[in-house]
Amino acid sequence: MTGPGAKQPTINDVAALAGVSKKTVSRVINRSEFISEKTRTAVLEAIETLGFVPNPQARALAFRRNFLIALLHDNPNAQTVLNFQQGVLDAIKDSDLALLVRPVDRGSDQMLDDVRTFLEKQRPIGAMLLPPISENDDLAALCDQLGVRYVRIGSAPLDDAQHCISSNDHDVVVEVCRKLIALGHRDIGFVRGPAGFRSAAEREKGFHEALAEAGLKLDDAYYAPGNYRYAAGVEAGEKLLSLAKPPTAIFCSNDEMAAGVMRVAHEKGISVPGQLSIIGFDDSPTATHIWPALSTVRWPIREMGVRAAQLLVPDFLGPVGKAADEEDPAALVSTFIERQSVAPPGR
Template sequence: MPKESKPDVPAAGVPTAKPTINDVARISGVSKKTVSRVINKSPLLGQATREKVEAVIAELGFVPNLQARALALRRNFLIGLIHDNPNAQMVLGVQEGILQTIRDTEFALVVRPVDRHSPRLLDDIRHFIEQQRLYGVLLLPPISENDELAALCRELGCTLVRMGSAELDDEAHLVASNDRQAVREAVAWLTGLGHKRIGFIAGPTGFRSAYEREQGFAEGLAEAGLTPDPALATRGDYKFESGYEAGQRLLDALPRPTAVFSSNDEMAAGLLHAARERGIDVPAQLSIIGFDDTAIAAHIWPPLTTVRWPIVPMAAAAAHKLIEPSDALSRQALFLSDLVRRASVAPPEA
């Protein structure tokens, strides 16, 4: 009578079939959630635990089955970046921060520009989230300020984080900066140098960042005992061309300002171009401060003094909150901007 065949016995508890995340967790002596964090390169693990789980993953030859996990979660491992922002440098900075976080993880980034004025905005975003089966979304200003849009994401069960210049949500779903305070401090520096006729280029209506920076400018003047001059205030749309046009208006004022604060670097660069055309020396005859500290600030001449908006760290923190929603509260929500002093500012002429 033939002997009954016996199944292969795995050595040291190692399975012979295709390994699963359950096998990795069992052999490592940790939970499936811990294994998932190792796979996603979460920084919330101790080094010893990470190395132990990684060793088991390598020994088993375990490869995460993204399709199976996506089916189980009813979500793809996609982070959606949704924006209607005219500042291309800002959007690129956000992408850099997200990609830093999801590098070497199973997550990928998909970018969706939208028109915030479209009557179909909510329908279009609903279709986008449902079609892509997004794991989470990062909403950039100004659409991050749209409470109906945030409610839609929650309705669809899609994790969201809102980026802004003020507190728009609870800390688990927010990364924000202190724009008002940062601008107020920048104006205090100008007045401390002796500037009294300070022009202002506001950002576009409907942006909370524009509002916060405008309030910070007004508060900075008030603290120095200065009264705002309507002839020294104008508005742009965060683009270079609007800064150039705003610069023409400000430089036509008599007497013209000795310094100008621009609500972003792109418009500040446009103002600098307008000043150069008129033969106005920057900073000897006109000091300029921008906001954002995008690449253009360091690349123009003279290099631009600007308020650094911590775009990349904010976006990186937002991405962590999206891929690890259970630990979102452990991530920083408020980011402080600081003044980067370069060669575009000097005391006013005597």
């Protein structure tokens, strides 16, 4: 028990114990090459003995740059955020970096000011922007202005591919719809994500494309707007499933809305997947918790976290993340998860 007043040993203590100057200790810490093996060993030993850990604040000051990266998010799916975060942590695990996680309130009109204050105060080296906030160009501009590097996570490449990690939402949706069509579905409903969201647009585009490919066209009656919320799914379900000739399958732009549609199906006594197939997107916990379990698309969100970190601060990850470039690019591909909510159109 060292007690609450415990004071961390400093670089001076290490220097004294090892019988060298503090600068030499600093060299060892920073893996300078101009150090004799003998001294290095002695210093390392002293560090070990004292349990010395460099003070990150002091380093930040001296280096004129701190070792923080920020994760800005407003994704309603908490699990997604956490998984991404986990990926980032995996990536920076052996580095000196620390991660600041910051939820932002998209709705608020002082959002930009809040973020500005945050960035000015913390001065992270870089920031990672999770969708949907990542689609906000003002935010990107703010980062530019403040000299904070950033990586935007998205569902499709943005213009500046350099700052962007993206999945292939469009392609998976095409693939998934093809499967639906192959199963025999012709009357397929679509529940869209919120206007102004790139992911929503990408998913819709893929949907239309797959239909067109099969010579099908989306009937207006089978189209429902939405906002990624459960309630919107319920509304969409009410609309589509009250039709005289309801669709035999519904593609929902995310899992929450799919759960809403599922509820309406249950209430109306429509069996899933017998009479109605439902597909979601995100592979959120909800997808497995509802019944029947939802076929959905899994975002490689954790891998994206790893990648995003590597893209954001390659210079800090170099020594350890050696496998960075050998990594399979395919890891960033979203995949279709088949569960129990899809079947051929029933009788």
